[in-house]
Amino acid sequence: MAMTISQLAKGAGVGVETVRFYQRKGLLDDPRPSRTGREGQKHYGPDDLRRLRFVRSAQGAGFTLSEIAELLALDAGHDRPRAREMARTRLEAIDQEIARLETARQALHKLARECARGDAGPCPIIAAFES
Amino acid sequence: MAMTISQLAKGAGVGVETVRFYQRKGLLDDPRPSRTGREGQKHYGPDDLRRLRFVRSAQGAGFTLSEIAELLALDAGHDRPRAREMARTRLEAIDQEIARLETARQALHKLARECARGDAGPCPIIAAFES
DNA sequence: ATAGCTTGCGTACCATGGTACGGAGTCAAG
DNA sequence: CTTGACTCCGTACCATGGTACGCAAGCTAT
Numbered sequence: 001m002a003m004t005i006s007q008l009a010k011g012a013g014v015g016v017e018t019v020r021f022y023q024r025k026g027l028l029d030d031p032r033p034s035r036t037g038r039e040g041q042k043h044y045g046p047d048d049l050r051r052l053r054f055v056r057s058a059q060g061a062g063f064t065l066s067e068i069a070e071l072l073a074l075d076a077g078h079d080r081p082r083a084r085e086m087a088r089t090r091l092e093a094i095d096q097e098i099a100r101l102e103t104a105r106q107a108l109h110k111l112a113r114e115c116a117r118g119d120a121g122p123c124p125i126i127a128a129f130e131s
Numbered sequence: 132m133a134m135t136i137s138q139l140a141k142g143a144g145v146g147v148e149t150v151r152f153y154q155r156k157g158l159l160d161d162p163r164p165s166r167t168g169r170e171g172q173k174h175y176g177p178d179d180l181r182r183l184r185f186v187r188s189a190q191g192a193g194f195t196l197s198e199i200a201e202l203l204a205l206d207a208g209h210d211r212p213r214a215r216e217m218a219r220t221r222l223e224a225i226d227q228e229i230a231r232l233e234t235a236r237q238a239l240h241k242l243a244r245e246c247a248r249g250d251a252g253p254c255p256i257i258a259a260f261e262s
Numbered sequence: 263a264t265a266g267c268t269t270g271c272g273t274a275c276c277a278t279g280g281t282a283c284g285g286a287g288t289c290a291a292g
Numbered sequence: 293c294t295t296g297a298c299t300c301c302g303t304a305c306c307a308t309g310g311t312a313c314g315c316a317a318g319c320t321a322t
Contacts, residue, residue, distance in 0.1 A: 057260040061235030075256040104192030125206040
């Protein structure tokens with residue numbers, strides 16, 4: 001069950017350097033080197049993998065690495081109201097972001113439409129963003 | 132009609148330093164200092180403001196500054212197919228991003244729901260992201 | 263045993279998008 | 293005529309999220 005750092009990294013689709021980077025940031029455990037197996041080598045279990053995958057998912061949800069560190073601290077702790085607050089805040093930010101993207105989508109769609117006919121001549125790109 | 136740099140900046144809601152940064156990046160014109168008005172001072176017209184606002188809008192659409200530089204070059208030029216291609220590519224990226232955010236939204240919603248009851252005790256944050 | 267891979271560690275470097283700082287000049291008002 | 297506001301310019305610095313580099317030590321297959 002024990003994994004090396006490169007197996008751990010592979011399992012989450014990240015690079016070894018990234019794992020170490022997260023360890024330095026306190027996002028991941030940095031286990032004591034153990035004497036089982038290779039001398040001085042660290043190894044990792046399924047929990048580490050879950051945690052690493054969590055970091056990537058939470059990043060996908062737009063949390064910064066330091067927010068993720070806070071979430072992880074909460075997970076170990078008991079401050080549910082704080083956890084809910086963070087979730088709510090992020091949820092609002094996500095909704096705003098989605099709205100912003102929908103707007104951008106319209107502008108781009110307009111750009112594509114206005115450039116649609118003809119293959120030469122100026123195409124009013126700046127005007128397409130005046131919405 | 133001529134504006135100073137700070138008026139230009141204010142008109143687009145950015146800082147003076149940001150305007151100069153964009154000039155250094157080639158996103159904005161860097162006019163020759165003129166002899167009208169204050170000696171050695173530059174000034175800007177409505178086109179500069181439109182352009183600056185365009186930069187901010189395009190950034191909002193998720194373009195990087197160097198992509199925006201390319202769009203601006205296209206706007207001056209005649210490569211419509213390229214402009215359409217950029218728009219299409221970005222459109223796809225935006226759709227993916229929206230989908231990603233919707234997923235994240237679900238995860239966060241789940242997190243908030245699972246932490247909803249009780250104000251103490253552990254709250255399965257990591258589990259909430261296992262989707 | 264020697265090459266080659268992986269590990270661990272620390273430090274340096276990268277891109278992106280700015281922000282800040284310091285010095286020097288110009289101008290208008292008090 | 294000094295003070296304050298604004299300008300110009302160059303350079304330095306910042307956070308974020310990594311990526312790369314170099315070194316020593318260990319395992320493993322040849």
